[in-house]
Amino acid sequence: MCLLRLSAYTSDADDGFDSPIPEPNSHTAFGAGINIRRCKTVVMHMFTGRPELNVALQSTNLAPGQEVRGVVRITSEAERQVDRGFVALRCEERYEYRERRRSSGSRSGSHITSVTDTNLLLDQEQEFIGATLVLPGESAEYPFSLAIPQNAPPTYQGEILKLRWFIHARLDLDRAFDSKAEVDLVVYHPPEGPYPQPRFPLDQESHSECNVAVQLESEVVGAGGIVRGVLRIEPREEFEAQEVRAQLRRVEHVPQREGNTSTEEVAVAVLTGESSFMPGVPMDLPFELAVPATPHPSTYTAHAAVYWEVDLTLARRLRGDLHLIRSLHVYSMPAGE
Numbered sequence: 001m002c003l004l005r006l007s008a009y010t011s012d013a014d015d016g017f018d019s020p021i022p023e024p025n026s027h028t029a030f031g032a033g034i035n036i037r038r039c040k041t042v043v044m045h046m047f048t049g050r051p052e053l054n055v056a057l058q059s060t061n062l063a064p065g066q067e068v069r070g071v072v073r074i075t076s077e078a079e080r081q082v083d084r085g086f087v088a089l090r091c092e093e094r095y096e097y098r099e100r101r102r103s104s105g106s107r108s109g110s111h112i113t114s115v116t117d118t119n120l121l122l123d124q125e126q127e128f129i130g131a132t133l134v135l136p137g138e139s140a141e142y143p144f145s146l147a148i149p150q151n152a153p154p155t156y157q158g159e160i161l162k163l164r165w166f167i168h169a170r171l172d173l174d175r176a177f178d179s180k181a182e183v184d185l186v187v188y189h190p191p192e193g194p195y196p197q198p199r200f201p202l203d204q205e206s207h208s209e210c211n212v213a214v215q216l217e218s219e220v221v222g223a224g225g226i227v228r229g230v231l232r233i234e235p236r237e238e239f240e241a242q243e244v245r246a247q248l249r250r251v252e253h254v255p256q257r258e259g260n261t262s263t264e265e266v267a268v269a270v271l272t273g274e275s276s277f278m279p280g281v282p283m284d285l286p287f288e289l290a291v292p293a294t295p296h297p298s299t300y301t302a303h304a305a306v307y308w309e310v311d312l313t314l315a316r317r318l319r320g321d322l323h324l325i326r327s328l329h330v331y332s333m334p335a336g337e
Contacts, residue, residue, distance in 0.1 A: 051076035051134050053181040055087070055169050060185040063333075064152040068185060071141045072169045076134040081174035085129035088168045089146040091122040091153065091187075095304045096160040098258040112258055121163075121301065122149065129171075154189040154297045154332050158252045159262040161304045189297050189331045191222060205324050210235045210277065212324045214312055220329045224293035227267075227328065231285045231312050235277040240316065244271040247311040248289040250296055250330075254304045266292055287312075297332035 057070040072087055096116045103109040128142040146167075156163040165187045171179040205212050210233055217228040227248060248267040254260040271285040289310065299306045308330045314322040 050173060050176055050179045051080055051082070051171060053169055053171055053179045055167050055181050055183045057167065057183060057185060060183070061188060062148055062185060063188050063190045064148050065150045066148055068146045068148065068167065069144070070167065071143050072128055072181075073139065073141050074129075074134065074171070075139040076136060078136055080134045080176070082129065082132045082134055083172040083174055084127055084131065085142070085171045086125050086169070087128050087142075087144045087146070088123055088125035089148070090120055090124075090166055090168050092118060092164045092166070093121050093301055093303065094118045094162040094164070095254050095256075097254045097256040097260045100258055114260070115257075117303070119303075121153065128169075148187060152187055153299045153301055155186045155295070156297065156299055156306060158296060158306065159264075160254055160260050161252050161306060163299065163301070186295075188295070188333045189299075190333050191220060191331050207322050209237055209239045209322070212312070212314070212322060214310070214324055214326055216310070216326065216328065219327075220331065221291055222331050222333055223291055223295045223297070225291050227289040227291060227310060229287055229310070231271060231287060231324070232282060233277060233285070233314070234282045235279050238276070238278055240274070240276050241272075242315045242317055243273050244275065244285060245269065245313050245315065246271060246287040246289055247313065248291065249309050249311055250306070251309065252304065252306050256303060291330055295332035296330065298329045 052075045054073040054075075055070060056073065057068060059069075062068060068089055072085065074082075074085075094116065096114055098112050099115045100110050100112055103111050124146055126144065126146065128144050153163050155165050164184065166182050166184045169181045173179065213232045213234075215230045215232070221227055229246075231244070231246065233244070246269045247265055250264045250266055252262040267289040269287050269289055271287055272283075275283075277283065291308075296306070298308055307327055309325050309327045312324040312326075316322070
């Protein structure tokens, strides 16, 4: 920061009111003793000639428990005193929720508005260089290694939730603004964890008209994979349905304050059209639903959740639809890897 000192021009008189005031010139401003040339030099020193900082990673696609390895490169065109240098592994969470606020000009009225918050879920920092004088034309590399925690959430880019992983490097410079550099990386969630292993459940629900059950091939599927299963309908009485369909849905939920939810239907399969169901005549309906290849993995943080669900629906005229909803876990490595 450029600190400007005002010099007092006084005579031997105690009050100083009769003191001569110097004329303004190219070196002082308004006779106040502010050295413009010196101030410009200091400001230029703060903004220019700073060492250039770059970060290079061995890999930008990593899983929880693995290490981020890379180097920080410093190049400089001028002589600079570096106080210290730091490199950090960071995970930034950005989420949107709704909040009720009092309407302006109203004693009792209120309205709902959207609020976006950002916070660091992880800021793992290490020093890679101490006090050093960087010389003109000098270039140097400093290796580093930072471990991704086992319980780390995956990279995620959604509608109301975003999780960004990146490496942040900075140089603390003497009498100048810091030099900084960032590079993004992707944290995947592999199929082996950190969530429960795939199971083969038989889920069912009872309604007055029928029992409905679903057999999922797996509760865990990767981006670009296929959700496979069989819907079994066991009628207790005669009834009709316009259609039977399976829907794959991704849900983002932020419970804070008034809450916020974003839902996307990503796949629909019609299992049968208009049908009649008779007591004692069960029906098995296989289905397949494609998970988009773009990674949108299941994840949970202290502020938000992303989950996937299969909604099996018996749509009926003039009567409530029958639903069987089951959750599944989507990981972010491409299927087959």
